[in-house]
Amino acid sequence: MKNLIKVERARHNLTQAQLADRVQVSRQTINSIEAQRFIPSAVLALKIAKVLEISTDSLFALEESDWKG
Amino acid sequence: MNKTLFPYHPAVKILGVVLLLFACAGIVYKIMHRHDYVSFAPGFQLLSLGLVFIFFSKEKYDDERIHQIKFRSLTWGVLTAYFITLGATYLFRAPSAHEFLSLALLLTTAMFYILKRL
Numbered sequence: 001m002k003n004l005i006k007v008e009r010a011r012h013n014l015t016q017a018q019l020a021d022r023v024q025v026s027r028q029t030i031n032s033i034e035a036q037r038f039i040p041s042a043v044l045a046l047k048i049a050k051v052l053e054i055s056t057d058s059l060f061a062l063e064e065s066d067w068k069g
Numbered sequence: 070m071n072k073t074l075f076p077y078h079p080a081v082k083i084l085g086v087v088l089l090l091f092a093c094a095g096i097v098y099k100i101m102h103r104h105d106y107v108s109f110a111p112g113f114q115l116l117s118l119g120l121v122f123i124f125f126s127k128e129k130y131d132d133e134r135i136h137q138i139k140f141r142s143l144t145w146g147v148l149t150a151y152f153i154t155l156g157a158t159y160l161f162r163a164p165s166a167h168e169f170l171s172l173a174l175l176l177t178t179a180m181f182y183i184l185k186r187l
Binding site for chain 2: 029037
């Protein structure tokens with residue numbers, strides 16, 4: 001699943017640590033999401049979108065591989 | 070909504086480390102002094118309890134990624150320990166339940182800290 005967290009984070013002038021604090025997860029979790037090593041839950045995705053003032057649909061995008069089991 | 074999967078406070082990890090060190094010291098003492106009337110069983114009992122406290126206590130940042138990593142390392146650790154125990158049973162002797170638990174949790178905890186850093 002692709003995401004634009006890094007871009008939006010830069011737009012808001014936030015570090016990974018600052019974003020992590022605001023959504024109450026560790027900095028490594030934000031790093032893993034940006035590097036597409038970890039897929040956040042719906043609640044976490046909504047929290048990130050809320051902090052970055054963007055819709056989840058615009059922040060996250062499904063890829064072809066996400067449709068396969 | 071804050072769901073807590075792991076019951077123990079992060080400070081319980083310290084108790085787990087103390088038990089682990091005490092158990093290792095006891096096992097090393099037994100090996101060095103070769104007291105045949107003292108078995109390894111108490112050592113492995115303490116070791117397994119210490120590892121339970123270490124692995125199942127909450128992390129500093131106990132978020133969903135940590136839960137996923139813990140579960141993934143648990144599936145890997147228990148399965149690997151099963152096959153090692155199976156081999157040891159046929160080659161040497163059947164390990165006790167505490168020895169199996171110690172091995173499984175040792176592998177699981179190591180795997181957890183490796184995956185956490187990635």
